[in-house]
Amino acid sequence: MNKVLVSFLLMGFSCSAFAAVQQQNWTDTVKLSGDVRFRHETIAQEFTDIRNRQRVRARVGVFAQPANHFLLGLSLASGNSDPISSSQSLDDAFSTKPIGIDLAYVQWVPSKSFDVVLGKQKNPFFSPSKSELIWDTDLRPETLTVRYINSTPLAKMKWVTSGFMVEERSDAAETWMLGNQATVQFPLGTPKARLTLGGSYYHYTNGQGLSTFVADDESFGNSVFTNQSYANSFHLLEGFSQVDVFVFDLPVAFYLDYVNNQAAEADNQAWLLGFKVGRITKNSDFDFKYSYRVVQKDAVVGAFTDSDFLGGGTDGRGHEFGLGYQVAKGVKANLSYFLNSRDLAQNVRYQRAQVDLSVKF
Numbered sequence: 001m002n003k004v005l006v007s008f009l010l011m012g013f014s015c016s017a018f019a020a021v022q023q024q025n026w027t028d029t030v031k032l033s034g035d036v037r038f039r040h041e042t043i044a045q046e047f048t049d050i051r052n053r054q055r056v057r058a059r060v061g062v063f064a065q066p067a068n069h070f071l072l073g074l075s076l077a078s079g080n081s082d083p084i085s086s087s088q089s090l091d092d093a094f095s096t097k098p099i100g101i102d103l104a105y106v107q108w109v110p111s112k113s114f115d116v117v118l119g120k121q122k123n124p125f126f127s128p129s130k131s132e133l134i135w136d137t138d139l140r141p142e143t144l145t146v147r148y149i150n151s152t153p154l155a156k157m158k159w160v161t162s163g164f165m166v167e168e169r170s171d172a173a174e175t176w177m178l179g180n181q182a183t184v185q186f187p188l189g190t191p192k193a194r195l196t197l198g199g200s201y202y203h204y205t206n207g208q209g210l211s212t213f214v215a216d217d218e219s220f221g222n223s224v225f226t227n228q229s230y231a232n233s234f235h236l237l238e239g240f241s242q243v244d245v246f247v248f249d250l251p252v253a254f255y256l257d258y259v260n261n262q263a264a265e266a267d268n269q270a271w272l273l274g275f276k277v278g279r280i281t282k283n284s285d286f287d288f289k290y291s292y293r294v295v296q297k298d299a300v301v302g303a304f305t306d307s308d309f310l311g312g313g314t315d316g317r318g319h320e321f322g323l324g325y326q327v328a329k330g331v332k333a334n335l336s337y338f339l340n341s342r343d344l345a346q347n348v349r350y351q352r353a354q355v356d357l358s359v360k361f
Helices: 002-023
Strands: 031-045 051-067 070-078 099-111 114-120 142-151 156-167 175-187 194-204 235-247 250-261 269-278 286-295 316-328 331-342 348-360
Touching: 051 099
Parallel strands: none
Antiparallel strands: 031 051, 031 348, 051 070, 070 099, 099 114, 114 142, 142 156, 156 175, 175 194, 194 235, 235 250, 250 269, 269 286, 286 316, 316 331, 331 348
């Protein structure tokens, strides 16, 4: 792992040198950032023993502008092949933890209103208040994104189009996720108050009858045939809204997210309703959030949805509570609690509590 880290840092210094040639001062274009999060987690599921575990997440990245209109990002993170988590459990008798590529992209920005991203990148799609109804926030999709933004005094409009390679198979057809999303923000007359409306369509090619994503023996709640292949395709139609206002000088957001899998005839809907109070920007700031959601079996791709709600996957309902507090600059504490029911037919009680301490630079 030490060799990997040294190689990664050398790549960062190479980017710095190239930027220095192009723009004379590499310190203006190259940024090194990172974070470490420690988590204690307790999981209690009906009919099973209570589980306690300690987890750590570590990330370090180099971001640069090597030439006019071009940006690049390189980031390493702890984790393994799980696409929606870079946390590692502290077990296996002090074993060395794996590390891999978290981000690797090139971004072309010819203007303030248009850009193209190629490579392994952050999720470009808007989710109301970062809800994870469709996408876990740790997901790093891969291949191509095109974005266009148009701002007027009346509204800010954004269009995102992506083509993400999900599975390349030597013995069957490829699976791509072809996504389009439009969002419009309207000012509400007072500073920073706004209404956001939007919709998305995510079309997975060649899903039904093919092996499940991520793990051949795990459906993450989705319906499968006896050979563990998907019983349905995924053509997800999403609509969402968010209202941001101030109440007694506190920022407050109310949001709603709804999705329907038009390729499934049953168990094909999911929705989330929630609110958030406060915003963390400086020391002693706090935020509190609450949401309630229902996720039917085939409403979304179970392998990519929230990995904490229900313990990951689909087919459940329940509450999520979150409280965050900034201890010092770059240091944040967070408490999360999930009170859920797994299996909408059986209503198996599921609880998860998480205490986090995150430090970043």
